[in-house]
Amino acid sequence: MVDAHRTFVIVGGGLAAAKAAETLRAEGFTGRVILIGDERDHPYERPPLSKGYLAGNEERASVFVQDAAWYAKHEIELHLGQSVTALDRAGHCVHLGDGSSVRYDKLLLATGAEPRRLDIPGTDLAGVHHLRRLAHADRLRQVLTSLGRDNGHIVIAGAGWIGLEVAAAARTYGAEVTVVEAESTPLHRVIGPELGQLFTDLHSEHGVRFHFGARLTEIVGQDGVVLAARTDDGEEHPAHDVLAAIGAAPRVSLAESAGLAVAGAAEGGGIVVDVGLRTSDPDVFAAGDVVSAPSPWGAAAGGRIRVEHWENALEGGPAAARAMLGKEVAYDRVPYFFSDQYDLGLEYSGWAPPGSYDEVVVRGDAGKREFIAFWLGEGRVLAGMNVNVWDVTDDIQRLIRSGAVVDKDALADPGTPLGSIGG
The missing domain is CATH 3.50.50.60 (FAD/NAD(P)-binding domain)
Known part of the structure; x- marks a missing residue:
């Protein structure tokens, strides 16, 4: 039975929000958990929207994080199809579009991002x-x-x-x-x-x-x-x-209007958080696409990065939930995403946009689309992408985390085990 002495509110209806709610219960939180999403569907994962579901290979039901019965069983209160119009930090409450308010002890903003619009004539046409x-x-x-x-x-x-x-x-x-x-x-x-x-x-x-x-x-x-x-x-x-x-823009208007710190455009925008996913208000946390987090890895080392990918929501939601419970959290995941196009599958770890790296080293046969590419800066691996080569993500991320100068010849040689490179 829920103990109403504490209320944790989650704003957002995506993967980060659902995983945060799931983690709160798994960690033994007995207070009220209220999840508010502006879509009428239950929280779902976004990768199938451009991959399996869109291509007709997956059923619609497969995109949902949990079915409707799961939320009722775990006594998580859902407010679906409901927008949050304002955040009152002093009053510890959020105001909803229907005129009601919900009080919180701790708040998680998992508001995600919105697609950027074409600012040209004709965008109002059907199609x-x-x-x-x-x-x-x-x-x-x-x-x-x-x-x-x-x-x-x-x-x-x-x-x-x-x-x-x-x-x-x-x-x-x-x-x-x-x-x-x-x-x-x-x-x-x-x-x-x-x-x-x-x-x-x-x-x-x-x-x-x-x-x-x-x-x-x-x-x-x-x-x-x-x-x-x-x-x-x-x-x-x-x-x-x-x-x-x-592209997509982080949905920061709620945070910004409430006076929370928001990153500048040069850092990708987003709600500024510390390594524990806390915002500039100690009772407000953020996770997922909307977050601008410190990054110790790759080209963003010592700076901030906003990551719009599935793994960030999958891991960020639970991390934020634990931080809301007062646990020590150091969210320092290496950015990761995957893509499927025709018969090509890939995984990418790290972050190395043009201008941040010195060279690209290829291991394998790019012509056959079976290879690993490494983006290097000053001899260190900033990012790696494996294309139709599997079970190497841990080794790639280890190289990124180590910050070690690598032997480029060994890195390019498929006969040299990745695990032996970088010390």
């Missing part, structure tokens, strides 16, 4: 999409099915992870795909130009068309329906649908 929420994926899955059946065409603005994963799903359905990207290669801001061509080749082999060095300037329509997408170099691409996949 312009974003992909962040389950409802978006539901709609886009129907769209891709229809496009594949009718030989329809989708234009994707952005060749980041979401853009490429949706391109792969669209081609699986048989839709025609054009990707418009401002940089010269896909994934430029994550992996740099050295390996971007690999993804250009992969998608081109599957029939995706790329238009690099350009941005969308207008979506053209008739009778409210998309007909084409125009770019700043004068090109026009036929389209029945357009997807904006140009």
